[in-house]
Amino acid sequence: MIRILGALLLAAVSLRPAVATPDPADTHEQTLGNGLKVIVREDHRAPVVVTQVWYKVGSSYEPGGLTGASHVLEHMMFKGTERLAPNEFSRIIAENGGEENAFTGTDYTAYFQTLAADRLEVSFRLEADRMRNLRLDGAEFAKEIEVVKEERRLRTDDNPKALLYEQFNAVAYLAHPYRNPVIGWEDDLDTLTVDDLKTWYARWYQPANATVVVVGDVEPQKVFALARRHFGGLSGDPVPPPKRQMEPPQRGQRRLELKAPAEVPYLLMGYHVPSATADAEAWEPYALEVLAGVLDGGNSARLARELQRGQEVAASVGAGYRAFQRAPGLFLLEGTPARGHTVEELEKALLEQIGTLAREPVSAEELERVKAQVVAADVFQRDSVFYQAMRIGLLETIGGGWRVGEDYVRRIRAVTAEQVQQVVLRYLGEDKLTVGVLRPQPGALPPRRPAVIPGGRHDIGG
Amino acid sequence: MTSVVDRPRRAAARFWIVGLLGWLLSQPASALAPIQSWTTDTGVRVLLVSTPDLPIVDVRVVFDAGAARDGDTPGLARFTSGLLFDGAGTLDAQAVASGFERLGAQYGASAERDMAVVSLRSLADEPLLGSAIDLLSTVLTEPQFPEAAVARGRRQLQVALAQEREQPAQIASRAFYQAAYRSHPYASWPNGEPDALALLTREAAQRFHGRYYVARNAVVALVGDLDRAAAQALVQRLIGQLPAGEPAPALGPVLPLADGVSERLRHPSAQTHIVLGGPVLTRDDPDYFPLVVGNHVLGGSGLVSRVSNVIREQRGLAYSAYSYFMPMRQEGPFVMGLQTRGDQAGEAIALLRQTLDEFIAEGPSDEELEAAQRNLTGGFPLRLDSNREIVEYLAMMGFYRLPLDWLDRYVARVSAVTAEQVQDAFARRVDPERLVLIQVGGDRAVGGQ
Numbered sequence: 001m002i003r004i005l006g007a008l009l010l011a012a013v014s015l016r017p018a019v020a021t022p023d024p025a026d027t028h029e030q031t032l033g034n035g036l037k038v039i040v041r042e043d044h045r046a047p048v049v050v051t052q053v054w055y056k057v058g059s060s061y062e063p064g065g066l067t068g069a070s071h072v073l074e075h076m077m078f079k080g081t082e083r084l085a086p087n088e089f090s091r092i093i094a095e096n097g098g099e100e101n102a103f104t105g106t107d108y109t110a111y112f113q114t115l116a117a118d119r120l121e122v123s124f125r126l127e128a129d130r131m132r133n134l135r136l137d138g139a140e141f142a143k144e145i146e147v148v149k150e151e152r153r154l155r156t157d158d159n160p161k162a163l164l165y166e167q168f169n170a171v172a173y174l175a176h177p178y179r180n181p182v183i184g185w186e187d188d189l190d191t192l193t194v195d196d197l198k199t200w201y202a203r204w205y206q207p208a209n210a211t212v213v214v215v216g217d218v219e220p221q222k223v224f225a226l227a228r229r230h231f232g233g234l235s236g237d238p239v240p241p242p243k244r245q246m247e248p249p250q251r252g253q254r255r256l257e258l259k260a261p262a263e264v265p266y267l268l269m270g271y272h273v274p275s276a277t278a279d280a281e282a283w284e285p286y287a288l289e290v291l292a293g294v295l296d297g298g299n300s301a302r303l304a305r306e307l308q309r310g311q312e313v314a315a316s317v318g319a320g321y322r323a324f325q326r327a328p329g330l331f332l333l334e335g336t337p338a339r340g341h342t343v344e345e346l347e348k349a350l351l352e353q354i355g356t357l358a359r360e361p362v363s364a365e366e367l368e369r370v371k372a373q374v375v376a377a378d379v380f381q382r383d384s385v386f387y388q389a390m391r392i393g394l395l396e397t398i399g400g401g402w403r404v405g406e407d408y409v410r411r412i413r414a415v416t417a418e419q420v421q422q423v424v425l426r427y428l429g430e431d432k433l434t435v436g437v438l439r440p441q442p443g444a445l446p447p448r449r450p451a452v453i454p455g456g457r458h459d460i461g462g
Numbered sequence: 463m464t465s466v467v468d469r470p471r472r473a474a475a476r477f478w479i480v481g482l483l484g485w486l487l488s489q490p491a492s493a494l495a496p497i498q499s500w501t502t503d504t505g506v507r508v509l510l511v512s513t514p515d516l517p518i519v520d521v522r523v524v525f526d527a528g529a530a531r532d533g534d535t536p537g538l539a540r541f542t543s544g545l546l547f548d549g550a551g552t553l554d555a556q557a558v559a560s561g562f563e564r565l566g567a568q569y570g571a572s573a574e575r576d577m578a579v580v581s582l583r584s585l586a587d588e589p590l591l592g593s594a595i596d597l598l599s600t601v602l603t604e605p606q607f608p609e610a611a612v613a614r615g616r617r618q619l620q621v622a623l624a625q626e627r628e629q630p631a632q633i634a635s636r637a638f639y640q641a642a643y644r645s646h647p648y649a650s651w652p653n654g655e656p657d658a659l660a661l662l663t664r665e666a667a668q669r670f671h672g673r674y675y676v677a678r679n680a681v682v683a684l685v686g687d688l689d690r691a692a693a694q695a696l697v698q699r700l701i702g703q704l705p706a707g708e709p710a711p712a713l714g715p716v717l718p719l720a721d722g723v724s725e726r727l728r729h730p731s732a733q734t735h736i737v738l739g740g741p742v743l744t745r746d747d748p749d750y751f752p753l754v755v756g757n758h759v760l761g762g763s764g765l766v767s768r769v770s771n772v773i774r775e776q777r778g779l780a781y782s783a784y785s786y787f788m789p790m791r792q793e794g795p796f797v798m799g800l801q802t803r804g805d806q807a808g809e810a811i812a813l814l815r816q817t818l819d820e821f822i823a824e825g826p827s828d829e830e831l832e833a834a835q836r837n838l839t840g841g842f843p844l845r846l847d848s849n850r851e852i853v854e855y856l857a858m859m860g861f862y863r864l865p866l867d868w869l870d871r872y873v874a875r876v877s878a879v880t881a882e883q884v885q886d887a888f889a890r891r892v893d894p895e896r897l898v899l900i901q902v903g904g905d906r907a908v909g910g911q
Contacts, residue, residue, distance in 0.1 A: 045515045046847035078765070087775060090765045095833050097840020114844050146778030150733065154781055154801050158731040158903070160628060261730040263624040299547065300559035309555060312614060315621040336625075339617045369564045376566025376585050382516055383848045445627055446728040 027392070027402065028220040030227070034236050035208025038227045039392055039402060040220040043385050049216030050385045051123040052112040053131070054393040057204035059184075060106040060177040060327065061242050068184015069192060069200050071104040072148050076197060077111065078102075079140040081133040086140055089126055096122050104182055107326045108397045114386065117217040121226055124212075128230040131210065134201055141194040152183045160260035160438055168268050168436035171256045172330060176247040206236040211396045215389040247272065247328065254434040261444030264315075265343040268436040269350060270330035273427045276323040277400045285323040286411045287419040288331060288427075293370035294362050294420065295319040295333075295353065300369070302353060303335075313341045313349045326398040331428065343437050357424045361417035374412045497856065497866050498690055502697060504677035504706045509856040509866075510684045510693045513849055517586040519686035520849050521595075522857040523602065523701070526710040527578035527674035529652035530791070535661045535670075537654020541615060542667045543573040546580065548611035551600040555611060558601060567594040575648050576791050577861055578674070583850075586687040595700050602675060603703045607667045616659050623656050630735040630903040631801075633727060638737045641723045641898040642795060646716050648741075676707020683856035685849045716741040716793040719896040726901040734807035734904030736800050738814055739785075740897045741793035745862040749887040751875045753787055753796075756884035758834040759826040760817070761785025761798060766833070772817050773800055779810050785818075791862065796892055804904025811899065818894055825885025839873045 027041045058070050080086040093100045098115040100123075113123040156162045166181045173179035184192070212231065214223050250272055276285040295303050296319040307314040317335035337346045381387045392402040498510045529539045547569070548555040562569045567590070568583040580602060584594040626632040636651050643649035654662065682701065684693050719740055743753060754762075761769030761784050773783035783800035798818065802810045826834070846852050846869070859868055 045513070047843050048847040087765060087771075091833070094763060094766045094837045095840075097837055097842070097844070099841065099844060116840060116843050119840075143775070143778035147774055147781055150779070150802060151781035153732045153803065153908070158630065158733055262628045264621055264628070298559060298563040300556055300563045304559070305556055309614070312617075315618050336621060339620055365564075369560065372564055372566040374566075376568075376590075379516065379518060379585060380568070380583060383518060383850055385847065444730055446730075 028224075029402075030224050032207065032228060032232050034232070034234055035206070035238070036227075036231050036234070036236075037211045037396065038224060038231075039211065039213050039396065040218065040223045041213075041215040041388060041392065042218065042220065043215055043382075043388065044217045046385075047117045047217050048114060048385060049117045049120050049214060049218050050112060050114045050389050051120065051127065052110055052213045052389045052393045053127050054108055054110045054211045054213065054397045055204055056107075056209050056239075056241075056397050057109055057200075058105050058107045059180040059182040061204070062177060062180055065188055065191070066196060066200070067180045067188045068148070068182075069196060070109050070204075071183055072145060072189070072192060073197050073200055074102050074104045074109050074111075075144050075148055076136055076141060077130055077134060079144060080135045080137060081129050082135060083129055083133065084126075086137075089130065092122065092126060098122070106178055106180075106182060108394065110393060110397075112386070112389070120214065120218060120223065121230070124226055124230040127212070128234060131205055131207065131231070132234050132236070134205070136194055136198050136201065138194045141197065145189060145192065148183070149186075149189055152186065152189065156181070156183060157186070160258070160262040160440075161266050163260060164258045164266060164268055164436050164438045167256060167258055168270065168434065171254050171436070172270050172272070172434040173247055176245050176327060178247075178327065178329070204239065206239050207231060207234050208236055209239040211393060213389045213393045213396070215385045215392070245327075250432050250434075252431050255436075256434075257437050257439050259439050259441050262438060262440040263445060264336055265440055266438035267333075267335050267337070267343045267346050267350075268438075269333040269347065270434050271428045271432045272328060273321065273331045273423070275325045275327065275329050276404065277326055277398055283411070283415065283419055284423055284426075286408075287415050287423045288321050289323050289374075289412060290367065290370050290415045291357070291420050291423060292319050292321040292331070293373065294357075294366050297370050297373055302366075306353065307335070307346070307349050308338075311349055312338050313346050314338055317346070317350075324394060324398055324400075324404075330434075347435065351430075354424065354428050357421065358428070361421050364417070367415070367417055367420075371413050374409055378409050497859075497869075498693075499860075499866055500694075502677065502701070504701070504704060506677045506680045506682055506697070506701050506704070507860050508682045508684065508693070508697050509860045510688075510690060511852050511856060512687075512689055512693075513685055513852070514687050516849065517687050518849060519582075519584050519586050519591055519684065519688055519696075520853040521582045521584075521598070521696075521700070522683040522853050523580045523598075524681045524683070524857045524861045525578045525580075525675055526576070526679050526791075526861070527670070528573050528576045529650045530575050530647040530713055531670070531674060531710060532647065532650040532652075535666055536650050536658045537619065537652065537662060538666055538670050539578060540573040540652045541619065541654065541662045542607075542670045543571045543578050543580075545607050545611055545615055545667055546571050546601050546605045546671075548615070549606040549608045551604045551606070553600065554608070558597065561597045562594060565590045565594050569594075569598065573652060575650075575652065577857075579857065591696075592699070595696055599700050599703060602701065605671060607664045607671075609664055612662070612664045612667065616662055619654060619662070620656070620659060623653060626653065630729045630731045630733070633729065634735040634737045634900045634902040637725055637727060637900045637902070638739065638795075638797070638898055641725060641900065642719070642740050643716060646741075646792070647713060648716065648790070648792065648794075673707070674710060675704070677701060677704045678707050678709050680704065681857065681860035683853050683860055685853040685856065713792050719898065722896055722899070724899045724901075727903070728905050729903030730906050731903035732803060732906050732908050733801040734804050734810075735900075735902045736802070736807060736811060736814070737797060737900045738799065738811070738818075738897055739795050739797035740892075742796040742891050743787045743789045743794050744792060745789045745794075745864065747789065749891055750789065751879050752883040752887035753891060754789075755831070755834055755838065755876055755879045756821075756826060756888055757785055757787055757796075758838060759830045759884075760821050762787075763834065763837060768817055768821065768830075769798060769800075769814065772813050773802075773810060777809075777813070779806055779813070783810075783814075802904075803908055804906070805908075807901060807904050811901075815894065818892070822885070822888045822892060822894060825881050825888065828881055831879070831881050831884065835876055835879070838876045842873055 029039045100113040102111040170179045303317045314335045315338045320332040761767045780800040780802045785798040788794040
């Protein structure tokens with residue numbers, strides 16, 4: 001999902017030269033009396049509507065000991081309200097021909113339904129209900145927390161790269177809660193209670209802390225009327241924003257190693273950098289986006305050209321940056337060494353790439369390529385009503401508002417080669433770097449599979 | 463439900479590819495603009511849907527050149543597909559990539575068991591579109607398979623195969639296909655075998671390309687901002703140079719399993735990955751609708767399906783528990799699966815078996831069937847609400863030679879399925895005594911390392 005989101009955000013924002021521009025006039029917003037914001041974008045290509053409800057809460061809102069609470073609460077949002085039995089929400093959406101799910105990140109918790117356009121009211125009725133009337137039953141919690149623990153095993157504990165990434169964040173961030181894993185530390189999940197969730201729900205699930213985004217074959221005024229009918233009567237309290245938590249400046253490189261049952265080593269490197277909504281000169285996040293494109297914007301970009309093909313020091317390699325989050329983030333480099341090369345050689349080769357970028361401005365050709373890709377991707381993403389809603393919801397939720405997105409392509413196009421060099425010099429210094437290495441444990445994995453054993457339903461074991 | 467767990471952008475995105483793929487291949491789409499279809503003079507079948515709302519063109523060229531064509535060279539289909547963009551005509555890999563990327567075009571190649579797909583997404587503006595099509599044409603007709611790229615591809619594959627051994631899901635899938643398909647070409651693991659890498663040579667790739675990347679073995683699907691005349695010209699420009707060649711020979715049918723198979727593989731993971739199933743469904747199967755609609759009740763509709771209800775909602779045993787049919791040219795698999803803490807594997811397997819046995823014995827209730835039909839028919843417009851989805855359906859329909867009214871008739875055929883038909887089809891086609899059960903991992907006690 002994050003990968004998609006990354007592409008979305010790179011793609012996200014608009015400005016079109018030759019081709020038709022999405023008209024910002026097609027996007028409308030209204031704030032209800034209780035503080036709930038409703039944003040509607042018309043897209044009449046198919047008789048379909050997507051509804052997303054975004055709450056300003058996620059893992060970076062969580063204090064120590066409560067990591068994972070936002071995500072577990074997301075699971076419990078399907079487990080019944082004063083009116084609905086557990087899973088009845090999902091059953092109603094399914095019977096109306098809909099698709100639905102939810103996702104949690106560092107800065108948000110969001111819920112969505114996709115339906116035929118004439119069924120919009122179904123999702124409004126259900127989302128309004130669970131915004132204020134969630135039941136949070138102890139027996140349901142006891143089962144669901146086990147589901148979440150299985151999710152953690154699947155995504156993180158049994159996945160060496162994900163495990164490295166989890167610990168990497170906790171080293172790269174000393175104080176800022178971006179160090180928290182979204183799914184929560186294992187022991188925090190063990191001690192989490194349904195009462196913790198009741199408190200969390202009461203604090204954050206308020207109309208004034210939510211944004212409803214609707215994109216599809218709808219008329220905005222009718223959507224607003226429907227929103228007033230279903231959400232307008234919800235009572236709520238003002239929600240004070242979370243306390244500011246600043247990461248102290250990094251004063252020297254940090255390193256970590258993770259031993260895991262793996263076959264292949266893996267390298268993760270990250271530099272602290274500003275985000276689009278943080279307190280930085282406005283062009284910097286856009287220069288960092290261009291930098292990520294210069295390094296990893298396709299198979300002709302520098303990392304593939306120099307490290308995968310040229311030196312052939314990497315079997316796979318990548319760079320990543322997310323401009324749109326509520327606090328400063330990381331510029332990431334990651335890769336798997338090619339056969340016959342070590343993770344140390346790969347690290348050295350990546351640092352040489354950063355060194356080159358610090359010494360020499362990127363070429364006009366590279367800059368044009370990245371900009372052409374951003375312009376095209378901005379059109380491509382309009383093929384999906386879901387991603388259009390994602391972009392609006394995310395930008396509203398992290399602060400700054402959806403209009404920031406409308407300006408994205410223009411700001412990318414304004415980036416110069418000198419600015420790319422400047423962000424490298426300013427932020428990608430060795431004292432600002434965290435390096436994580438996955439060290440495979442030799443012999444931890446069993447030999448290749450044995451032959452097939454016939455045996456009906458009987459468990460042969462092995 | 464699902465969580466967005468922060469990952470570096472390039473790290474593997476691990477959502478439910480298996481389930482998702484099964485769903486995509488089994489679920490059709492909505493009322494859309496008419497499908498136009500024709501065959502070029504060299505024998506390429508073309509399907510087109512014009513969608514003028516966005517200035518985008520999506521192209522998918524599909525060849526009957528998936529891993530089922532590996533022959534005695536495991537991994538050859540995917541290896542060949544992966545090298546197409548590594549040098550073509552007089553261009554090297556860098557020139558090919560930068561040729562597309564400076565246009566803002568997105569492109570790729572992939573190979574599963576049946577299909578090898580080459581795809582392009584471009585802005586519809588000229589000269590962007592024409593330039594991208596010309597370049598793609600060179601890639602399709604004149605790939606060079608340079609020695610250096612072939613050697614690099616083999617070394618990268620070695621790393622990928624080593625990484626597979628870290629992943630219980632991959633190990634389970636590989637074991638499942640081997641046990642379920644035995645000597646059938648579908649048993650060939652698309653990524654290949656570590657001890658057969660030496661067979662992946664430049665000559666092997668050239669031979670494979672020459673045999674299978676030909677007009678009479680190809681289907682082109684087009685969706686976007688272009689009319690029939692423009693599409694015809696574009697297709698000519700794209701594959702006019704492709705030699706006619708011969709269609710791939712018919713694949714043999716899959717022999718039914720004579721007995722059940724149970725295999726358990728060690729892995730130092732906290733969870734046991736469980737896969738239960740066998741070969742069942744072809745794309746043109748007369749039982750297609752009863753089986754697919756029935757599976758929606760059994761395990762194909764997320765949290766509201768029986769499998770998920772029993773395993774996840776009632777007992778909290780797994781995050782993901784599902785069943786799906788993957789219809790293929792020959793009998794594609796029916797698969798039930800889940801992952802659970804190692805010490806719960808036995809309980810979960812018993813529940814999975816019991817859920818299947820009950821469903822085969824009794825079929826769905828009338829209420830369950832109606833709910834599934836309402837979801838499938840009511841959700842029909844959602845399945846075709848983007849160019850990307852439409853082009854995937856067109857490619858699938860063209861490849862499997864489904865009639866052009868297949869989508870138009872979809873809602874009526876789903877609605878016509880009865881509970882008796884579902885029960886009867888499952889009873890005839892899914893024999894619980896003759897399934898493959900694979901268990902991988904769960905060897906690490908939770909709380910320890």
